[in-house]
Amino acid sequence: MSTTATSAPAIEVRGLRREFRVRQGIFSAPRQVIAVDDVSFAVPAGSVLGVVGESGCGKSTLARLILNLLAPTSGDVLVDGKRLADMDRRARARLIQPVFQDPFASLNPRRRVRDIIAMPLIAQGDVATDDMNRRVAEAMERVGLSRDQAQRYPAQLSGGQRQRVAIARALVLRPRIVVCDEPTSALDVSVQAQILNLLAELRRDLGLTYLFISHNLAVVEHIATEVAVMYLGRIVERTESERLFAAPRHPYTRALLASVLTPEPGLGVPDVGLGDIMPDPANIPPGCRFHPRCPVAIARCATEAPKSTADAAGLVECHLAESVG
Amino acid sequence: MSALLEVQDLRVTIGSTAAVRGISLSVNKGETHCLVGESGCGKSITALSIMGLLPKGSVRETQALRFAGEEIGGYGERQMEHLRGNRMAMIFQEPMTSLNPAYTVGSQMTEVLRRHRRVTRTAAVDRAAELLARVGITAPGLRLGQFPHQLSGGLRQRVMIAMSLMCDPELLIADEPTTALDVTVQAQILRLLAELQKDLGLGILLITHDLGIVARVADRVSVMYAGEVVESAPTVALFAAPEHPYTRGLLTCVPVPGKVKRDEPLGSIPGVVPRMQPGFAGCAFRDRCPEATDACAGSFPRQNMSNDHQLLCTLAPGWTGSAAA
Numbered sequence A: 001m002s003t004t005a006t007s008a009p010a011i012e013v014r015g016l017r018r019e020f021r022v023r024q025g026i027f028s029a030p031r032q033v034i035a036v037d038d039v040s041f042a043v044p045a046g047s048v049l050g051v052v053g054e055s056g057c058g059k060s061t062l063a064r065l066i067l068n069l070l071a072p073t074s075g076d077v078l079v080d081g082k083r084l085a086d087m088d089r090r091a092r093a094r095l096i097q098p099v100f101q102d103p104f105a106s107l108n109p110r111r112r113v114r115d116i117i118a119m120p121l122i123a124q125g126d127v128a129t130d131d132m133n134r135r136v137a138e139a140m141e142r143v144g145l146s147r148d149q150a151q152r153y154p155a156q157l158s159g160g161q162r163q164r165v166a167i168a169r170a171l172v173l174r175p176r177i178v179v180c181d182e183p184t185s186a187l188d189v190s191v192q193a194q195i196l197n198l199l200a201e202l203r204r205d206l207g208l209t210y211l212f213i214s215h216n217l218a219v220v221e222h223i224a225t226e227v228a229v230m231y232l233g234r235i236v237e238r239t240e241s242e243r244l245f246a247a248p249r250h251p252y253t254r255a256l257l258a259s260v261l262t263p264e265p266g267l268g269v270p271d272v273g274l275g276d277i278m279p280d281p282a283n284i285p286p287g288c289r290f291h292p293r294c295p296v297a298i299a300r301c302a303t304e305a306p307k308s309t310a311d312a313a314g315l316v317e318c319h320l321a322e323s324v325g
Numbered sequence B: 001m002s003a004l005l006e007v008q009d010l011r012v013t014i015g016s017t018a019a020v021r022g023i024s025l026s027v028n029k030g031e032t033h034c035l036v037g038e039s040g041c042g043k044s045i046t047a048l049s050i051m052g053l054l055p056k057g058s059v060r061e062t063q064a065l066r067f068a069g070e071e072i073g074g075y076g077e078r079q080m081e082h083l084r085g086n087r088m089a090m091i092f093q094e095p096m097t098s099l100n101p102a103y104t105v106g107s108q109m110t111e112v113l114r115r116h117r118r119v120t121r122t123a124a125v126d127r128a129a130e131l132l133a134r135v136g137i138t139a140p141g142l143r144l145g146q147f148p149h150q151l152s153g154g155l156r157q158r159v160m161i162a163m164s165l166m167c168d169p170e171l172l173i174a175d176e177p178t179t180a181l182d183v184t185v186q187a188q189i190l191r192l193l194a195e196l197q198k199d200l201g202l203g204i205l206l207i208t209h210d211l212g213i214v215a216r217v218a219d220r221v222s223v224m225y226a227g228e229v230v231e232s233a234p235t236v237a238l239f240a241a242p243e244h245p246y247t248r249g250l251l252t253c254v255p256v257p258g259k260v261k262r263d264e265p266l267g268s269i270p271g272v273v274p275r276m277q278p279g280f281a282g283c284a285f286r287d288r289c290p291e292a293t294d295a296c297a298g299s300f301p302r303q304n305m306s307n308d309h310q311l312l313c314t315l316a317p318g319w320t321g322s323a324a325a
Ligand SMILES: Nc1ncnc2c1ncn2[C@@H]1O[C@H](COP(=O)(O)OP(=O)(O)OP(=O)(O)O)[C@@H](O)[C@H]1O
Pocket: A020, A021, A022, A033, A034, A035, A053, A054, A055, A056, A057, A058, A059, A060, A061, A062, A215, A281, A282
């Protein structure tokens, strides 16, 4: 696995924005939700960008934009240096593939495992049958599925095995990038560990790049090389994984990290200091969007939105963050 | 002093599934006892059988089921109804299963109190408002008039907790009360439960699959596997010296920030939790256990080790194996 410094980032996102119109009741006027709000970043080939944040902050929307399952309201997604929107569907599938949270919902219950895994190959057209069989067998072996499981249906598999099928399907075209949206959130910890180890091994062996979404910070810390923290559609902090966990700069990142309950007795449950106001994506506060919950907000935060600043320590969006030279 | 809740040799079969296979546990006043285990191991069925809320077609057997010193195993539906929501209350993972979408928060909360106590409507409303404020809700008056769907997940769970406290229960059974919530809200809710317990002297049976939560809130832990408690000990002792191979395995599966390096595999347990049939003999973990021997297929007793630590495993010191070995 060698990536030269000059090669294009595996994923690059420029000024990405996606709005939704949502109607809460039949009589109320539709409201606008800005699920992803002017997001830009680049993921170098071979690395793992972890994306964390609370429910509704826009993680899955970001994933679907990057997979072209959803069109942006504005902005661009570049994969391997090429605009995603200009790419042919089959070429796109050979480059980038998804793995979702709930393998049961994403696998067709009426198809056998081997047919599910072969689907992306069939969609490519003109793949010889024996070549197809060989590649399916290879993908199954790669993810630790046994041969006799090829004839089974999803319902006959455990949750962890189903997630392996979803991963095998994502790998069968030998893509360079895999977008994982909460790939282990529906699994038990013992199975989660199996899948995380598998994903890490695949990245090492195949030189894959991941966009890895999870609400579990410990999981993200384990697999990501870089972490982006999302809050109400924006990335409020992004930096190298070690640095983020050792020295978080955004007050929201600090609250998230404080909430991680590690299995260490005697420490009790920390006070994260956020109060009871919940973020509402259809009603984004003026000024800093985190200010109603921010434990260290100052007067200015209620009226003036902080600018995103990039420095040697990464990117952060907070009036109080001091620049690191 | 006798325990607030005492369960001895609880067994539940549902159709052809042996969901709970001989569980004993107790909860003292002011104590938090955590029941931890992976999906399907029988945690919820244990909770429901204590509350007398088992699904139709279940068969429950116990040697003893005592609440506040009184045997309640033989209670009929009328007697159980008198206890439930009154002296013992339960909180579920998904608050919408126990909140009625058609009624306001206020009317549901006052209903609970007026079912069990002779109080005026105004007194009941006052009590509801007081408890909403107690669980950290900033505008109790407003919330009382709202419907459940108008609240965020975190607020609903706070409402559920407030509602469970309307009649001053002695025992609270909380089944995954924070699993559906964001980590920041989870920390807030768990902190709140710990505070309430200290103030009100509640006994809490807390069900979770998260060893982080266990470490931070439990006084005592029981680890469940396939319908049995395989290890039970005071929290500090269990985390300092886990004895059961399953407990030890589980602890290595949990990613802990700063503990396991990236690219170093997490510990994992091969295979999955089996579904138990009635009449199963021997250790249910033996297919996955790295230390299994022939003795594990036979029957062996639960061992009391030092310091109130109990173990169900042939490795327990003091058990020398069957004569056949
Ligand atoms: N198809 C859609 N139509 C309308 N609104 C949508 C749609 N998809 C997402 N949203 C809204 O966009 C916002 C972001 O949703 P998204 O699913 O991206 O969040 P998330 O971070 O993935 O949350 P979770 O952790 O719960 O999966 C939410 O307010 C959501 O309700």
